[in-house]
Structures are given as structure tokens and as C-alpha cells.
Amino acid sequence: MEMILRIISGGTGPLAMIGLAFLVGGAASASAGEVAAIKARVEAGQASCAAVIADRLDRIGARDQLLHSVIATDPTAIAQARRIDRLPAARKRRLPLLCAPLLVKDNIDVAGLPTTAGSVALAGNVARRDAAAVAALRRAGAVVVAKTNMSEFAFNYRGRSSIRGQTTSPFSVRESAGGSSSGNGAALVAGLGVLALGTDTSGSLRVPAALAGVVGLRPTFGTVPRDGVLPLSPSQDAVGPMCRAIDDCLAALRVLTRHRDGPPAEPLKGLRVGLLDHLFPAGRMRVAVDRAVARLSAAGAIVSPAALADEQVLTGAVPPPGHKASFASRSAFDFPDVMDRYLPSRTGVPADARALLAALRDGRTDPKVAADVARFIANRDGAAGDERHAVNGAFRDAFVEERIARAFSCAPGGDCLDLLLYPSVRDVAADAERGPDTGGTHRLAAYSGRPAIAFPIGAVRTADGVRPVSVELMGRPGSDAMLLAIVEAWQARLDLPRAHDCADGEAAVCLADPD
Numbered sequence: 001m002e003m004i005l006r007i008i009s010g011g012t013g014p015l016a017m018i019g020l021a022f023l024v025g026g027a028a029s030a031s032a033g034e035v036a037a038i039k040a041r042v043e044a045g046q047a048s049c050a051a052v053i054a055d056r057l058d059r060i061g062a063r064d065q066l067l068h069s070v071i072a073t074d075p076t077a078i079a080q081a082r083r084i085d086r087l088p089a090a091r092k093r094r095l096p097l098l099c100a101p102l103l104v105k106d107n108i109d110v111a112g113l114p115t116t117a118g119s120v121a122l123a124g125n126v127a128r129r130d131a132a133a134v135a136a137l138r139r140a141g142a143v144v145v146a147k148t149n150m151s152e153f154a155f156n157y158r159g160r161s162s163i164r165g166q167t168t169s170p171f172s173v174r175e176s177a178g179g180s181s182s183g184n185g186a187a188l189v190a191g192l193g194v195l196a197l198g199t200d201t202s203g204s205l206r207v208p209a210a211l212a213g214v215v216g217l218r219p220t221f222g223t224v225p226r227d228g229v230l231p232l233s234p235s236q237d238a239v240g241p242m243c244r245a246i247d248d249c250l251a252a253l254r255v256l257t258r259h260r261d262g263p264p265a266e267p268l269k270g271l272r273v274g275l276l277d278h279l280f281p282a283g284r285m286r287v288a289v290d291r292a293v294a295r296l297s298a299a300g301a302i303v304s305p306a307a308l309a310d311e312q313v314l315t316g317a318v319p320p321p322g323h324k325a326s327f328a329s330r331s332a333f334d335f336p337d338v339m340d341r342y343l344p345s346r347t348g349v350p351a352d353a354r355a356l357l358a359a360l361r362d363g364r365t366d367p368k369v370a371a372d373v374a375r376f377i378a379n380r381d382g383a384a385g386d387e388r389h390a391v392n393g394a395f396r397d398a399f400v401e402e403r404i405a406r407a408f409s410c411a412p413g414g415d416c417l418d419l420l421l422y423p424s425v426r427d428v429a430a431d432a433e434r435g436p437d438t439g440g441t442h443r444l445a446a447y448s449g450r451p452a453i454a455f456p457i458g459a460v461r462t463a464d465g466v467r468p469v470s471v472e473l474m475g476r477p478g479s480d481a482m483l484l485a486i487v488e489a490w491q492a493r494l495d496l497p498r499a500h501d502c503a504d505g506e507a508a509v510c511l512a513d514p515d
Contacts, residue, residue, distance in 0.1 A: 033245030039098040049081040049099035069183040095141030103193035109228035118161025121359040124348025131228025148183025158435035178208035185212035196242040203442025206454035210424035213456040213468025221449030233331035263485030274306030276422040288458035288469040315440030325388040428467035459497040459514040466511035
């Protein structure tokens with residue numbers, strides 16, 4: 001599969017070969033990414049790192065007025081790049097992410113920049129040091145170019161903050177980019193960065209990745225350090241990479257987890273995939289999904305219909321047997337306590353959760369956000385007698401994991417699956433005001449701690465234009481790199497969307513007709 005590279009600002013110089021990328025059909029690998037391309041050009045002296053980073057900053061200035069994907073650019077970005085340019089050649093060769101332009105979700109610390117979580121109430125929360133994950137990526141040669149917009153405090157999937165407003169889909173200003181890592185997804189599609197670092201409490205990496213048609217990996221729980229990340233629910237919070245090309249996410253994962261195992265030569269042959277068929281909605285997504293699954297089978301994978309025991313319970317549609325409360329994110333109870341611990345450790349912020357609530361009621365913040373915080377405080381205060389709190393603790397995690405483990409079990413009578421395949425979102429586009437419908441499938445990985453990856457498998461034409469179609473794969477604990485290898489091999493057999501400049505002024509990027 002050949003990479004089609006196009007700079008969205010219309011550039012034609014040497015840096016234009018390291019621009020906006022979407023994949024089109026063919027026989028070669030779909031994984032070739034920009035990290036390796038930038039590294040090769042900088043090492044060869046064909047481009048300076050300072051020029052590469054200046055190009056991304058220029059794109060932000062030119063394109064982000066439409067997207068609202070960036071909260072702040074890093075004023076030290078060019079200085080970071082110049083330090084890389086001064087390194088000896090041997091040192092540059094040892095940096096796996098040499099000069100990779102990095103986007104960081106604004107609930108993750110970057111030294112010298114505010115960590116706002118999208119809220120004006122935290123505008124003074126300047127980080128003293130990098131988060132552990134950011135520091136690891138920088139040591140590997142990545143250059144932070146910007147902090148990205150997000151759903152305020154990562155509460156929902158709408159992608160709206162009181163700092164930057166609504167992040168719109170790169171394909172239409174009338175559509176949502178999802179959330180809560182909304183800025184990452186939109187900015188990657190628009191070529192504002194190459195790698196993005198986000199967080200996923202329930203689905204915040206995977207939902208925006210699915211709508212944008214990029215890759216979002218929720219790693220196995222606990223494998224990527226969370227030091228320096230503003231928490232939401234510590235028993236669910238995960239830090240992970242987003243990218244356009246699989247090679248780029250794999251390069252980031254290796255740095256973040258020090259994973260070095262190589263993928264098998266034929267990752268699809270004999271692969272046992274359980275298709276949660278009934279979770280895919282009928283209609284425009286289904287044709288693209290069926291076509292992609294047929295090619296997966298043709299490559300030697302064994303794809304069979306599957307179902308999870310108590311599936312509606314797992315996705316939060318109905319309560320577990322014998323209970324009145326359904327499964328839901330523990331953030332509805334955890335947030336006040338984590339704020340009571342987090343805020344006193346920072347400067348320029350309210351003192352605790354109740355002071356934060358008072359600050360959110362000053363008229364600058366969406367009243368829905370203040371109402372959420374008030375509700376969460378009330379939940380915390382009444383947790384002892386609230387069945388929702390009891391159900392969504394150790395009981396929930398054990399219930400979910402037992403049923404997912406049963407699907408993967410190779411014991412007699414088990415399906416002995418390697419992967420589960422299901423949708424991240426239930427449609428290819430979402431209204432900017434309402435946000436996407438996830439159908440609750442994002443909960444499966446969040447509650448079990450298993451790795452999951454959202455990625456594009458095709459595109460469909462809608463009344464409003466062409467939109468990417470994405471799916472999600474969940475694997476066994478620790479199979480993060482294997483998931484990336486599987487997606488790489490599968491995408492190499494697919495016809496993925498190709499990007500081009502738009503003429504109507506209501507989108508940053510348009511996609512070519514899939515047919």
C-alpha cells in the first residue's frame with residue numbers, strides 16, 4: 001500500500017513529502033509512517049529539525065481557526081528543535097522519535113505550559129515538569145508542538161472546553177470530533193502533528209480516533225506511567241498514543257513501555273477473531289465492515305460470530321442480575337476525591353473540589369460542566385448508601401473480566417479467541433452539539449483493563465460527504481504491540497480513504513470517494 005502525502009496548506013517543497021497522510025489501496029504495507037520519514041530526512045541533512053517544527057507551527061496558525069483543536073503552542077518548540085539539530089550524527093541515529101512533532105492532550109503536564117484539562121478554572125495551572133510519558137517521548141527525540149483541546153475535565157465525548165470551545169470534525173464544522181481527546185484526533189488528520197499523547201478513562205482515545213479515521217490505542221492498564229496526568233478515575237485512567245500510521249504508534253509504544261518484541265511474520269494467518277456482529281448497526285457502516293472482514297478472512301484469519309455473556313450488562317444498558325444500578329464510569333464518584341488530592345499539589349488553582357465548583361459557576365464555563373461537578377460531589381458525599389457506588393467497584397471489574405475472559409478461554413467449550421472485533425462508535429459522524437453514540441462498547445476495555453485499538457478500515461459516502469469507517473479490536477492483556485501488528489497487516493489489504501484539500505471552507509480535510 002502506497003502512502004499518499006499531501007500538505008494541507010498546499011506546500012510543494014521538500015517538507016511537502018512529510019505532510020498530511022491517508023492511505024489508499026494497494027499491495028504494500030499500510031504502516032509506513034511519518035516518524036521514520038522525518039528521522040531519515042533530518043539525519044540525511046535534507047531538512048533541519050527546526051524547519052520541520054516550524055512547518056507544523058505554521059499549519060496550526062493556518063488551519064486551527066477552523067478546528068479549535070489546539071489550546072496552546074509550545075513557545076520552546078523551535079528551541080527544542082535547534083537543540084536536536086546541534087546533536088552529533090551518532091546521537092541523532094540513536095533517537096527513535098527524532099524530531100517527531102508531538103501533540104499533548106491538555107490534561108497531561110508539559111513543563112512551562114498550563115495543564116488546564118480544558119477549563120478556564122485551571123488556566124493558571126502551569127506545570128513545573130513534564131509528565132513521565134511526555135518526558136520519555138522527548139528523551140527519544142520527539143518535540144512538543146502544542147497542547148490540544150479536549151472535553152472539559154474529560155467528562156464526555158462532545159469535545160468542548162471553556163478554554164477553546166468546540167473542536168469540530170476535520171471533515172465538517174457541523175460535526176463533532178468526539179472526545180475527550182478531541183483535539184488530538186482532529187489535529188492529526190489536519191497534519192498539525194505526527195504523534196499525539198492522550199488519555200482514555202472509558203473511551204477517550206478510541207472514540208475520537210474512530211470519528212477522525214486515525215489510530216487510537218488504549219494500552220493494557222498500568223503499562224504507561226500516569227505521573228503528571230490530571231486524573232479522572234485512577235482505576236480506569238490510561239495514557240496512550242494516537243497517530244495516523246501504525247508504525248508511528250508502534251514507535252511511540254516502544255518508547256512508552258520499552259517493549260521490543262518483534263511481530264510474527266504472518267500475524268493474520270490462523271488469527272481467531274470473534275466478531276460481535278450484532279453490535280454493528282445496519283446501514284452505511286456495515287457494507288464497509290463486511291468488506292474489510294472478508295479481506296481479513298482471505299488473509300488467513302478465522303473470523304466467527306461471537307457474543308459475550310451478559311453483554312447488555314457489560315455495556316451499561318441494563319443492571320447486573322440482582323441489582324438496580326447499571327455499570328458506569330467510576331469518575332462520577334472518584335472525581336471529587338482526586339481533585340481534593342490533585343489541586344493542593346498545584347499553584348494557581350482552586351484549593352479543592354468544592355472551591356473548583358465555585359470557580360466553575362462564574363459564568364465562563366458551560367453550566368453542564370458545573371452541574372456535573374456538583375453531581376459528582378453529591379455522589380461522593382452519599383456514596384455509602386448509593387448502590388451505584390457499590391456496583392461500580394471491584395464487583396464490576398470482576399464481573400466484566402470474567403465474561404470477557406470466558407470468550408477468550410481455550411478451555412473445553414470455550415471459543416478460544418485471540419481478539420474481539422466491535423464498533424467504537426455507532427455511526428461515521430456525530431452532531432457537534434450532541435456528540436457521538438458509542439453504544440457502550442468503549443466500556444469493555446476500560447472496565448477489564450485489556451488493550452484495545454480503534455482504527456479505520458474504509459470509508460463511506462454520506463449526504464454530507466465521505467467519512468471514514470472505523471472498528472475496534474480488543475486483545476489479551478499485554479498484547480498491545482501484537483494489536484498494532486495485526487492492524488498493520490489488515491490495513492495493508494484494505495482500501496483506506498485518501499485526503500485532499502477542500503473547496504467549501506467548512507472542512508479542514510476532505511476525503512476522496514471510496515468507490
